[in-house]
Amino acid sequence: MSTFHIAWRNLxxxxxxTAITVTAVAFNTGILIASLALMEGMRVQMLRSATRLxxxxxxxxxPNFRAERSMYDDIKDADSLVANxxxxxxxxxxxxxxxxxxxxxxxxxxxxxxxxxxEAEEKAFExxxxxxxxxxxxxxxxxxxVIGNKLARSLNAxxxxxxxxxxxxxxxxxxxxxxxVGGILKTVGEDIDRGAVFFGSDDxxxxxxxxxxxxEIAINGGGADSADIVALLQPTAHRVVVESWRDIxxxxxxxxxxxxxxxxxxxxxxxxxxxxxxxxxMLMATHDRVREFGVLKALGATPWRxxxxxxxxxxxxxxxxxxFGLAIGVATGVYLNRAGxxxxxxxxxxxxxxxxxxxxxxxxxxxxxxxxTSVVAMWAAxxxxxxxxxIMVARLDAARAMTHV
Amino acid sequence: xxxxxxxxxGICLGLLSNPTPASSAELDAKQILDRVxxxxxxxxxxxxxxxxVVTAHWTRELKIEFWSKGKDKSLMRILAxxxxxxxxxxxxxxxxxxxxxxxxxxxxxxxxxxGGSWMGSHFTNDDLVKDxxxxxxxxxxxxxxxxxxxxxxxxxxxxxxxxxxxxxxxxIVQVEQDTYLPTKMTYFNEDLEVARTMIFSDVRRMADRxxxxxxxxxxxxxxxxxxxxxxxxxxxxxxIQDGLFSKRSxxx
Numbered sequence: 297m298s299t300f301h302i303a304w305r306n307l308x309x310x311x312x313x314t315a316i317t318v319t320a321v322a323f324n325t326g327i328l329i330a331s332l333a334l335m336e337g338m339r340v341q342m343l344r345s346a347t348r349l350x351x352x353x354x355x356x357x358x359p360n361f362r363a364e365r366s367m368y369d370d371i372k373d374a375d376s377l378v379a380n381x382x383x384x385x386x387x388x389x390x391x392x393x394x395x396x397x398x399x400x401x402x403x404x405x406x407x408x409x410x411x412x413x414x415e416a417e418e419k420a421f422e423x424x425x426x427x428x429x430x431x432x433x434x435x436x437x438x439x440x441x442v443i444g445n446k447l448a449r450s451l452n453a454x455x456x457x458x459x460x461x462x463x464x465x466x467x468x469x470x471x472x473x474x475x476x477v478g479g480i481l482k483t484v485g486e487d488i489d490r491g492a493v494f495f496g497s498d499d500x501x502x503x504x505x506x507x508x509x510x511x512e513i514a515i516n517g518g519g520a521d522s523a524d525i526v527a528l529l530q531p532t533a534h535r536v537v538v539e540s541w542r543d544i545x546x547x548x549x550x551x552x553x554x555x556x557x558x559x560x561x562x563x564x565x566x567x568x569x570x571x572x573x574x575x576x577x578m579l580m581a582t583h584d585r586v587r588e589f590g591v592l593k594a595l596g597a598t599p600w601r602x603x604x605x606x607x608x609x610x611x612x613x614x615x616x617x618x619x620f621g622l623a624i625g626v627a628t629g630v631y632l633n634r635a636g637x638x639x640x641x642x643x644x645x646x647x648x649x650x651x652x653x654x655x656x657x658x659x660x661x662x663x664x665x666x667x668x669t670s671v672v673a674m675w676a677a678x679x680x681x682x683x684x685x686x687i688m689v690a691r692l693d694a695a696r697a698m699t700h701v
Numbered sequence: 702x703x704x705x706x707x708x709x710x711g712i713c714l715g716l717l718s719n720p721t722p723a724s725s726a727e728l729d730a731k732q733i734l735d736r737v738x739x740x741x742x743x744x745x746x747x748x749x750x751x752x753x754v755v756t757a758h759w760t761r762e763l764k765i766e767f768w769s770k771g772k773d774k775s776l777m778r779i780l781a782x783x784x785x786x787x788x789x790x791x792x793x794x795x796x797x798x799x800x801x802x803x804x805x806x807x808x809x810x811x812x813x814x815x816g817g818s819w820m821g822s823h824f825t826n827d828d829l830v831k832d833x834x835x836x837x838x839x840x841x842x843x844x845x846x847x848x849x850x851x852x853x854x855x856x857x858x859x860x861x862x863x864x865x866x867x868x869x870x871x872x873i874v875q876v877e878q879d880t881y882l883p884t885k886m887t888y889f890n891e892d893l894e895v896a897r898t899m900i901f902s903d904v905r906r907m908a909d910r911x912x913x914x915x916x917x918x919x920x921x922x923x924x925x926x927x928x929x930x931x932x933x934x935x936x937x938x939x940x941i942q943d944g945l946f947s948k949r950s951x952x953x
Contacts, residue, residue, distance in 0.1 A: 368758050399808035406814050460806045462799065468759040468821050469784050472801040 303608040313584065317577040318617045321678060324573055325621020328566045328670040330628040333660035335562055337632070339555040340661045346548045349484055350423050351541050352389075352514035353522040354529065359537050361511055362544070367394055367466050367504065371536055374510035380532055386525065387420035387516040389413065390497070394504045396463025396471075398443075398493055400451040407447065407493045409463065411500025420516040423484065430455040430479035433496060440478035440496070444489040448480045455480065461493070465505040473503050563669070571677035575684065578610060582685035589689045590697025599690035606689060610682025614675045622671050629667075632660030728881070730841045730857045736881040737874065740912050745770040748935035749780075754822045756926045763820065764933075773830070774946040779820070790819070791951050795830050800951040807951050823897070823918045823928040827868070838865035844873070853878035869896070880904075882913060895921045908936050 307314045347353055356377060361369040371377065374390050381388035392411035397404055414433040418424045424432035428445050441459060443451075453459060457477045465471040475495065483489055501508050517525040522540035530538045542549035582589075589602060636659035689697075728736065745768070752763045763785065769775035773795075779788045787802035797810040810817075815826045838861055845856035859872040871889040876882060883901045890896040897920045901913035917929040944950060 397808065397810070397814055399806070402809060404808050404811045404814075406811065406817075460801065460804050460808055462801060462808060464818065464821050466758070468754065468756065468761045469782075470788060470801075470820060472803050474804045474806070 299604055299608045300612065302605060303612045306605070306609055307613060310581075310584070313581055314613065317581065317613055318620060320573050320577055321614065321617030321674060322620035322624055324566070324569070325618050325670060325674040326624030326628060328563065328674065329621070329625025329662070329667055330632060330660065331566060332559060332563055332666040332670060333629040333632055333662040334637075334658065335555070335559040336663060336666060337636075337659045337661035339552060339559065341655060341659070342548070342552055342555060344422075345484070345655075346545055346552065347522075347541050348422050348516070349426065350421055350488070350514070351544060352421065353517040353520065354515045354525045354538055354540050355544055356513040356515070356529070356533060356536050356538050357511065358535070362539075365393065365395070367506065367509065367511075370509035370511050371513065374513060377513055377533060377536070381513065381515055381529065384528060386518060386520075387416075389416040389420045389514045389516075390510045391512040391514065392497060392500045392504075392506060392509055393511045394463055394500065394506070396461060398447070398451065399460045399462070400453050400457055403451045405447060405450050406491060407443075407461075408487070408491045409461065409500065409503070410492055410494045411497040411504075411506075412494055413497050420514065423481070426482045426484055428480045428482045430477065432479055433494060434478075437478065438496070439473070439475045439499060441475045442479040442481060442494040443477060444481050444492045445483060446489040447491055447493070448477070450490075453477050453480075459493075461503060463503055465503070466507070466509065467505045469505065471503045471505060473499075475499070563666075567673050567677065571674075571681060575677075575681035578613075578678070578682045579685050582606065582682075582689055586689065586692065586697050589692060590694050590699075593692065593694035594698060602690045603683075603686045606686035607679060607682050610679050610686075613682075614678030617678065618671045618675045621674060622667070625670065626662070626667065629660050629662040633662060636660070730843045733843075733855060733857060733876055733881055734841065734874065737876060737883045740882065740910065743937035745939055745941045746935060746937050747939050747941065749933045750935075751931045751933055752820075752822060753929045753931070755928075756821075757923065761821070768941050768945055770941050770943070770946065774943075775829075776946055776950075785820075788820075789951050790829070791946060791948065792830050793946055797826050797830060798948060798951060805952070807948055823920050823926065838862055838867050839872070841874075846878070849875075852884070854884060855881075880911070882911065884913075897921055903931070907932060907934075910937070 356371060358369040358371055360366065370392075371390075378388045378390055390413060394409045394411075396407060396409060398407040399405075412433065414424075414435055418432065427442075430442070433440055433442055443453065443459075448454070451457070451459065455477055459475045459477060461471070461473050461475060463471045475493075481488065481492075497508075500506060515525060515529070522542060526538050526540050592602060636657040639656045639658055747768045749764065749766050752765055754761055754763075761782070763779055764781040765777050765779055767775065767777045773793065775792045777790045779785045787800075789800040791798045791800070797815075798807050799810065800807045810826050815830075817826055818824070819826050819829055839859040840862060841857050841859040843855060844858040845854070847853070849856075854875050855878055857874045857876070859874065861867045861869065861871075869888050870891040870893045873885075873887040873889075874883060875885040875887075877884055882904060885901065886899045888896045888898070897918055900917045900919070901915070902917070903913060903915040904911060905914045907914060912932075912935075914932045915929060917927055919927045
């Protein structure tokens with residue numbers, strides 16, 4: 297009879313004990329897969345919110361612009377830079393920035409005006425999909441603005457509300473104009489929520505008498521690493537700086553990194569918990585059978601034979617359990633990915649933290665790596681956990697083992 | 702223009718004391734500051750001025766007509782250039798409203814923007830409405846009395862009281878020794894570094910008073926930039942209807 301056969305029969309001999317162990321290990325494996333998916337989901341969402349909504353993988357500015365935010369620190373020759381980004385197979389959106397006052401009725405607030413090219417934004421970024429109400433800027437729609445939700449609240453503005461903008465134009469004159477609110481954004485980040493007014497680049501040029509000044513080119517590198525994008529673009533860009541989103545949002549970058557570390561840490565804790573559970577079950581199972589092993593030894597079984605039998609049992613048990621666990625975990629993971637966990641009763645609509653937005657629907661994100669790691673880790677934990685009782689038993693004195701109660 | 706130059710000049714003065722006897726040879730710090738305040742004192746004022754703003758990127762000149770009444774009511778209307786013609790600023794107590802003729806709307810300057818520039822100049826909105834209660838907020842003493850730059854001047858150092866909610870760490874008011882007319886005011890930030898300097902010049906007879914007709918403000922961090930206000934015409938104690946300082950009159 298093969299060792300596997302013996303192991304299998306041994307497992308079937310005490311079905312209740314085996315069932316308990318299988319359930320415990322399967323459950324732990326499932327939880328490990330699902331929780332890693334949730335953690336990864338959070339990290340992916342953070343990364344998406346950081347780079348896919350508006351900021352991009354990298355940005356181009358005039359050297360002083362990020363520090364001073366001055367209207368006059370613009371990108372010279374922005375058109376050819378955009379063309380250059382396109383030529384490298386990436387997407388780019390040019391933007392202009394200005395500051396001023398926005399008002400509706402008796403309410404007014406300071407605002408950051410962002411002149412955008414709507415088609416370029418929609419192609420390269422996902423902000424246009426983050427509308428709480430109304431619609432994003434349409435091509436050719438004049439005097440339309442899209443504003444942050446907190447700004448809308450403080451101005452008491454809704455779709456169709458007329459807003460007055462008053463700004464200091466680039467030539468020193470006072471620019472003022474009427475606009476209609478066409479859309480209000482969901483929570484996407486504190487600065488945007490509280491003070492951003494997006495409108496067409498032509499409207500921007502007119503309000504600020506800016507002569508088409510461009511202050512920022514945001515780049516969507518289509519999945520390429522942001523450091524590589526910077527390395528690719530910097531040599532071709534003169535008198536401007538190309539920076540990775542990690543330089544632009546160091547806090548978010550740190551958080552994403554921390555999230556990665558947290559996923560690993562939580563994985564380890566779950567793994568430890570599950571491993572200890574398996575170890576306990578295996579120890580109990582072996583302890584139950586001390587007399588049996590004593591008899592085996594008395595009948596001439598070598599310690600090695602006993603170790604082999606017990607670990608094979610662990611191996612088979614782990615195989616069956618993790619298979620179940622894989623099924624449970626993947627099913628939960630798929631569910632978490634599709635349906636997500638609704639946090640809307642915890643946070644009213646969507647909430648911002650550290651300058652980036654969280655979708656109140658927390659979706660899981662399973663990666664093949666995480667699933668394989670979970671299964672292999674739990675399986676290894678099982679086998680290792682059976683090794684310890686196996687060695688203990690193998691070292692037992694046959695006579696004492698047989699009288700063990 | 703009471704509330705701009707006047708307030709700025711009277712930033713650590715503004716005591717409604719009895720007129721100081723002109724004959725007295727030696728005045729103390731408080732009396733000198735009262736004298737400075739007296740220069741522009743009036744129940745009301747009306748006139749025209751030219752504001753020239755020089756920045757690193759542009760230079761422009763605004764012609765402005767102004768009315769003021771009491772301590773905290775004033776109205777300024779831009780006469781030129783054409784783009785801003787009719788743009789009007791109303792200041793009542795601590796509030797500022799702007800009327801924009803192009804869009805025919807009145808908007809209130811929110812408190813978050815009070816530190817921002819007024820009409821692109823080096824004056825902040827706050828400068829326009831800060832009242833003369835500064836007298837309560839500062840202690841002052843004569844810190845210099847003698848020759849400086851070939852002129853006989855007296856300098857009064859104004860230090861904010863500990864509990865005063867003020868933006869400046871220190872202000873030095875310089876006046877001419879014999880006339881007590883202000884010549885220079887130096888504003889220091891909370892680290893006691895110079896933040897901006899205001900220079901008064903072109904002393905002239907206007908509306909039966911001798912006053913500096915030109916005031917220039919120079920920000921310390923941009924020494925090549927400046928805002929210069931020149932009084933083209935000024936009249937004191939003219940009758941002005943209270944109704945002028947209302948939101949309704951803004952739109953007219």
